[in-house]
Amino acid sequence: LGIAQMSKRLTASVLSALVIAAPTHAEESTGLPITVTATRFAEPTASVLAPVNIITRKDIEQLHARSLADVVKTLPGVEMVSNGGRGQQSTVLVRGTTSAETLVLMDGVRINSATNGATDFSSIPLNQVERIEFVRGARASVYGSDAMGGVINIITRGTTGQNHHSLNGSAGSRDYQNLNGNSSFDISQQQHLKVAGGYETEDGYNAHPVAGINDGDKHGFLGRNAMLDYQNQLTEDVNVFGALHWSRNAVQSDGSSAYYKTHERDETWEENTNYQLGTKYQKDRYQTEVKTSLINNDMYYYPDTISHDDADSVYKTSQYQVSWLNNYQLTDPWNIGGGVDWRRDVLQSDSESSGTAFFNDDKGRNNVGVYALSQYHWQQWLGELSGRTDDNQQYGRHNTWQAGLGWNFVPEYRLSTRYGTAFRAPTFNDLYTPYSVSPDLKPETSKNSEVALEGTTTGVLWRVTAYRNDIDQMIQWASSDPTDPYAMWFPENVGRARIKGVELEAEFATGWLNHKISADFKDAQDLENDTPLARRAKRNYKWTGSANWEKWDSSLTGQYQSERFDNSARLAPYSLWDAAVGYHVLPQLRIGGRVDNLFDKDYTVASGYATPERSYYLDFSYQM
DSSP states (O other), rough: OEEEEEEHHOOOOOOOOOOOOOOHHHHHSSSOOOOOSSSOOOEEEGGSSOOEEEHHHHHHHHHOOOOHHHHTTTSSTTEESSSSSSEEEEEETTTOOOGGGEEEETTTEEOOOTTTSOOOOOGGGGOSSEEEEEEEOOOOOOHHTTTTSSEEEEEEEOTOOOOEEEEEEEEGGGEEEEEEEEEEESSSSSSSEEEEEEEEEEEOOSSSTTTTTTTOOOOEEEEEEEEEEEEOOSSSSEEEEEEEEEEEEEEEEEOOOOTTTTTTTTEEEEEEEEEEEEEEEEEEEEEEEEEEEEEEEEEEEEETTSGGGGGSSSEEEEEEEEEEEEEEEEESSEEEEEEEEEEEEEEEETTTTEEEEEEEEEEEEEEEEEEEEEEEEEEEEEEEEEEEEEEETTTTTEEEEEEEEEEEEEETTTEEEEEEEEEEEHHHHHHHHOOOOOOOOOOOEEEEEEEEEEETTTEEEEEEEEEEEEEEEEEEEEOOOOTTTTTTTEEEEEEEEEEEEEEEEEEEEEETEEEEEEEEEEEEETTTEEEEETTTTHHHHHHEEEETTTEEEEEEEEEOOOOOOEEEEEEEEEEEEEEEEEEEEESSSSEEEEETTOOOOOOOSTOOOOOOOSEEEEEEEEEE
């Protein structure tokens, strides 16, 4: 479909039933698609007023995706901006909000960085992912800080009764190589174990060309990962679980200076370890869950002529989290829930920037959040109300709430509206730099509203949503001397923004071809300076087509982005197409391939940074 024709035919987004995948045991018990992200407990997606999408393991395999970013960029309302190729710094913009304003979870545990607030998707191996749940719109009244634009929940946990073992590998352009394996199986009727591990490397290309200075440089990637997940159904009502996720990446980048005419190739060495332990209890109408986690992150930034042990820019953080969640079905139409979250973020004392220490002792902060929610579903009416209070020892107490109402005015058609508040807490990078301490920074706040119409018409699942997000106290970094490109930058609460948009989605099949289509029309403005917010496109169109025929499977994805602005530079519109195909040589063995940037487009997503040309990859998957 052409862009103009696509615009005319896109008449709305998928009903919550677009969320095709969910835990097998939950779908078997209810007969309906299930989401666990909207309220933190499993529920039918049709009872959620917010737009929800899920990408299943089958979807991931059919895309022949190499990275989590390859998958996330296909979601509606998402823009991916990367400063180069594999492993480079990337930004996920959800409904025009930043990475720090989008909450990212792994198996329900927040993993946003304590230093910059964002999530490094290159540190999350795709071979571990079972499915991805994506909820758009503010969810701060359930999750607290950072859930201003939406929530992305990356689910890796296996399911009891799921027994499979696989070995996967791929190779391609720029000497890309990947080998990984995973095994998910029942130890006994009550116990389940999942183990996975992988290795990935790529030579890369010159991600940040500086003419005459770093000509011929390549910025590559090397990653290793492992996971262990254990579940034990102790009794019919009690389940205990524990998990370990580990990754270590080394990413090369450019530190050359055109201003000083100096050449430098840098490297970022990063290690993440994520421990989880918890238990669930379910009896009749009551469910409760206790979950604990510890996330350690060590990151070193240095010229690649030295070892990471000699780096003078080091960032070490620990994040401790404990949650107690409850859900109770009062009556058939009325459901209530609530819980307590405790979190402690610690920036360790041996952290430093360019050889200057942040401080002499560990710097930590505690946050206690208490939330409650209720849902009411009676005849054609669906209502939801939630509220939360967060008490943080650094920035004080912050309260958020959300209310929504849905009306099925005729069968299979629903009109709904939601309104809520959200906030983003200052990160350690915002609060502490070696040259300035900003303890008076306030959290960013926002007011979110949306109206949606959704339904099913002649086999087409669709949804159209109009939304508005007003953000106040935006934390922006300003230069101490705008005339000096290398002057120090400091954070301030100076910004206001307004993001207005309309999202349209549809899912349908035409014969053997399945379609997922979305369009996003938005106006993201910096009200303080009366300028567009950087890197946000006014129009985004996406289409994913997939097909299966006998031993063959295939997919074709296309996206279009209109012009954007970055550092006063105009970034031209572009369209990209990626194609993939697979063939089952044997029932256990599938071979295939993927072509990225099929038509070899020259395009820019971040000013000054290069993007990959057409790339080819071959892969195999052996199921045992």
